[in-house]
Amino acid sequence: METLAQFRPVLTALVHLQEVVDAEEPLPKNVVPPHWHQRQAVVRLRVLPGQRWLDLRAPATRETLRTELAATLLTLGLSDLDLGHVLGPSTALTQTIARWAHQRGYAGLAYTSRLDARLTLWALFEGAAFESIGEPDPIAPDDPDLAATARLYGLLVSHELPPLAAQPLN
Numbered sequence: 001m002e003t004l005a006q007f008r009p010v011l012t013a014l015v016h017l018q019e020v021v022d023a024e025e026p027l028p029k030n031v032v033p034p035h036w037h038q039r040q041a042v043v044r045l046r047v048l049p050g051q052r053w054l055d056l057r058a059p060a061t062r063e064t065l066r067t068e069l070a071a072t073l074l075t076l077g078l079s080d081l082d083l084g085h086v087l088g089p090s091t092a093l094t095q096t097i098a099r100w101a102h103q104r105g106y107a108g109l110a111y112t113s114r115l116d117a118r119l120t121l122w123a124l125f126e127g128a129a130f131e132s133i134g135e136p137d138p139i140a141p142d143d144p145d146l147a148a149t150a151r152l153y154g155l156l157v158s159h160e161l162p163p164l165a166a167q168p169l170n
Contacts, residue, residue, distance in 0.1 A: 051107035
């Protein structure tokens with residue numbers, strides 16, 4: 001869900017599409033290009049025991065960050081810190097939090113997906129200890145999870161590479 005969100009129509013396009021009245025053809029869908037799923041794979045990881053993880057889903061964690069990073073939050077123009085800020089679009093804030101956690105020996109972060117609060121995402125820092133469970137599986141264009149997310153976002157998954165441009169002969 002997180003990586004496919006980039007292919008959703010931008011809001012201005014949605015507004016323009018809503019202005020189309022009495023269209024004879026179906027409205028166009030944004031396309032997930034074939035190179036996306038050809039470059040992606042899924043692998044299961046098991047984090048090894050004995051590591052510390054900063055859980056941004058926990059209110060106590062956010063209160064600690066609110067206290068520890070108070071000066072930085074004010075510098076970033078924030079008057080408070082809540083879950084919306086932690087998950088929000090400010091890379092300056094999210095990088096500050098990650099740096100704070102890394103400097104204190106955390107192996108990574110657990111946080112809620114900004115697109116589905118039921119999902120937990122993990123950011124593993126360099127040096128985090130984990131092992132792969134099995135081999136990476138490529139994501140096929142007809143993968144059920146890919147298809148479900150594409151339907152949710154109104155996307156079309158392209159199965160074919162675009163034609164190559166003609167190359168001049170020398």
